[in-house]
Amino acid sequence: MTNRVPYTVPPEIIFPHPLTNHADPRLKHRFQPWEGPEADVVLIGVPFDEGVALGGGRPGAAGGPAALRKAMLRYGTTYDAEQDIDFDHLRLADAGDLEVIADNVAATHERLAEAVTAMLNAGAVPVVVGGGHDATFGSVKALMDKYSQVAGINVDAHLDEALAWADEARGRGEALSIGLAGNAAEVYPALVQRGVIPDMVSDQTPAHDLGAYVPVGDLAELDELRVSDPAEYHRRSLASIARHAEAILEMQRQGAIAFDYGNNLRAQAERAGVEVRQSDGAYKYPGFVPAYIRPLFCRGMGLFRWAAISGDPKDIHTIDRELLQLFPDNEGLARWIRLASEKVPFLGLPTRICWLGCGDRARFGQAINSLVANGRVSAPIVIGRDHLDTGSVASPDRETEGLLDGSDAVADWPLLNFALNTAAGASWVSFHHGGSVGIGNALHAGMVIVADGTAERAERLERVLTVDPGIGVARHALSGYQEAQQTAAEKGIHLP
Secondary structure, X not given: OOOOOOOEEOOOOOOOOOOOOOOOOOHHHHEEEOOOOOOOEEEEEEOOOHHHHHOOOXXXXXXXXXXXXXXXXXXXXXXXXXXXXXXXXXXXXXXXXXOOOOOOHHXXXXXXXXXXXXXXXXXXXXXXXXXXXXXXXXXXXXXXXHOOOOOOXXXXXXXXXXXXXXXXXXXXXXXXXXXXXXOHXXXXXXXXXXXXXXXXXXXXXXXXXXXXXXXXXXXXXXXXXXXXXXXXXXXXHHHHHXXXXXXXXXXXXXXXXXXXXXXXXXXXXXXXXXXXXXXXXXXXXXXXXXXXXXXXXXXOOEEXXXXXXXXXXXXXXXXXXXXXXXXXXXXXXXXXXXXXXHHOOOOOOOXXXXXXXXXXXHHHHHHHHHHHHOOOOOOOEEEEEOXXXXXXXXXXXXXXXXXXXXXXXXXXXXXXXXXXHHHHOOOEEEEEEOOOOXXXXXXXXXXXXXXXXXXXXXXXXXXXXXXXXXXXXXXXXHOOOHHHHHHHHHHOOOOO
């Protein structure tokens, strides 16, 4: 096996090549022994788990590369029907397994870094298969030597190990993000059973859609069941949602701060027979809006965002600097913009998002328009916002949950928002159904306006970016919130 990757040997299982049946191309026939730059994606195995053992973990991961190759012998098409993507055009190669050094974790990491560097220099995307998680060290070292920014996600399927990482990080006083591959309807009850009660608990599963929620069970079987018997799939989803929500309620009873993300988990659990409400009808644990966000809504604040039509990231960075100059006393905003500028990569058109309130949105919109007018920004900027906003939504299980006057489900406000933005001159206005909690449970008006640098557009920006959050302030003021009434007085919003 000719190989230009240092410190590698042929794998135990070699993919059969070349393709023998052109009518039935199999993934195993796509891999060739790697001979250098002609490959797009290169697989390298790291049959090494001594780092795991030294850290007190269970050995056995060294067999990972061989197990993966054995499994891949069974896989067929390169076409992903769910995403409608065919990877047939990619040139796939196998560099073999790294020659690990027994009893020397650091030296093995150095060898892996050299091997990954060789792949990167050849223009290939390395796929490193462990082995223990410590193989990440050598891979990331090579990536950091080549790229200025590297992001990592650590995903594990073992609850014991994930909890051990959390305990170690807490003991060191360090922040650590851990991704556990599992089903919340199994993991949450397991945490309760073990007596592991988090400080805070929520979830972001697609519980609003019983066909998208993944119940407990074999994933392949569930994928077939979703199509062959949707009613049975939905029944299983509700059963899992019940276990999921009951575990959250138990964590809350044992001291955790519980809040709902707004995905209708509580309402679906209620359908499944779980007692999720108090005697007064309120949910036993609140949504995140009444728990944390409503004071911001009372000030007309929401998720304000913009995109550079030019496609040039420099335009967004120019606007970043302008934003920091406009609001120098807003420490939270400044911290976010600096971190986003340094850490968040652009996907598609360059964009940015932040929280801005009534008055500040119009001021910032005018500033963006001026940047376009004087040429510091090279092309028009599209300005919009999220449906998570102060005055554009009627959603009793999310944005308008638990209002003081009980007007949670009153749909007049998003319609008024729609009409106001139309009259004020938004570039386009939309009206939506469902927003996060599912069809039948929310109404939402959307707004976008383009800053093109003209004087005419400056007038429209002033109107739209004033009335859009302003109606939200009025909505909350008339619901009885003193902070909103004070904001209305400060911003000159006339209330009936």
